Amino acid sequence: MERAANSIIKLKTVYVTKTLQKINFQFRHPENVKSITGLLLSCNLFLEKRFNGMGKQVGTLALSNSQKGDVFYSQVAKLDDNDYRQYLERVIYPTIVKRNLSQWGKQYTWFKTNIPIQHAMMDCYYEDTISKKYFNDLGEVLPTLPYEVILYVQYDLKQEK
Amino acid sequence: MAYRSKIIKESVEVVVSAPDQIFKQSFEVDKHAGKILGISLISDYDELLYYRGSQKIKINEMEVFPEGYESKLLMQGLNVSVNDRIIKLGEDILPGNRKVEIDYKDTTHGSAPFTPYKVKLYVYSEVIDNQS
Numbered sequence: 001m002e003r004a005a006n007s008i009i010k011l012k013t014v015y016v017t018k019t020l021q022k023i024n025f026q027f028r029h030p031e032n033v034k035s036i037t038g039l040l041l042s043c044n045l046f047l048e049k050r051f052n053g054m055g056k057q058v059g060t061l062a063l064s065n066s067q068k069g070d071v072f073y074s075q076v077a078k079l080d081d082n083d084y085r086q087y088l089e090r091v092i093y094p095t096i097v098k099r100n101l102s103q104w105g106k107q108y109t110w111f112k113t114n115i116p117i118q119h120a121m122m123d124c125y126y127e128d129t130i131s132k133k134y135f136n137d138l139g140e141v142l143p144t145l146p147y148e149v150i151l152y153v154q155y156d157l158k159q160e161k
Numbered sequence: 162m163a164y165r166s167k168i169i170k171e172s173v174e175v176v177v178s179a180p181d182q183i184f185k186q187s188f189e190v191d192k193h194a195g196k197i198l199g200i201s202l203i204s205d206y207d208e209l210l211y212y213r214g215s216q217k218i219k220i221n222e223m224e225v226f227p228e229g230y231e232s233k234l235l236m237q238g239l240n241v242s243v244n245d246r247i248i249k250l251g252e253d254i255l256p257g258n259r260k261v262e263i264d265y266k267d268t269t270h271g272s273a274p275f276t277p278y279k280v281k282l283y284v285y286s287e288v289i290d291n292q293s
């Protein structure tokens with residue numbers, strides 16, 4: 001994941017320990033930055049493939065200006081099967097029974113934006129939306145708590161005079 | 162990455178010998194390095210690096226990636242073209258004091274039981290062109 005020129009990256013880890021937990025926190029911007037250029041949300045809650053819950057919503061994150069209160073970014077944290085093999089080259093076997101191909105993948109890229117920094121802090125709100133235990137279609141149960149959500153923020157640095 | 166002969170490739174190895182600990186390593190880039198182009202991160206156990214790893218990387222006292230930055234965001238698979246397997250730093254960072262530091266943190270994860278593993282940080286820098 002490429003790092004932008006003349007930038008600095010900060011991150012905040014949110015620890016979710018309770019069901020339907022609502023977490024308010026503030027994120028302090030570094031002093032020498034002029035704008036937010038990239039945002040990324042990562043969640044470490046994973047499911048094994050047999051639970052078939054990939055892409056299910058885990059929680060929502062909203063970021064807003066401390067003074068104005070308007071939300072400028074909102075993102076859904078999603079369940080992942082956290083399969084590292086998706087990074088590796090796959091072999092497509094010659095005996096494809098069904099005549100269709102599908103491929104799961106994940107994209108870790110910055111949400112590119114340009115939000116000028118006008119205040120020292122931004123307000124962040126994370127709400128857990130997944131139930132304490134995840135049930136799949138077969139009635140199998142998987143505990144979901146605790147888990148971590150990491151917010152990455154990339155800033156454009158002020159030019160030194 | 163077009164002129165590989167003019168790019169210095171150096172690496173430092175972090176041996177992760179115990180779970181849930183921070184391992185620090187550093188080295189100095191070659192004295193002929195004019196600017197640092199990028200880095201890459203690999204491991205002998207990719208799975209452990211993916212699930213358990215996070216790190217802070219500093220070059221010339223500049224925090225290029227902050228503490229807690231997940232290793233999976235720096236990994237590249239075989240499906241990435243070999244000429245693209247470098248994490249560009251966005252700008253050409255001057256080596257300055259030439260010191261490259263990595264603080265690698267291992268964290269327990271349910272999908273990857275611990276076994277000792279190695280993490281290798283490659284640093285690519287461009288040779289100073291004396292002719293210009």
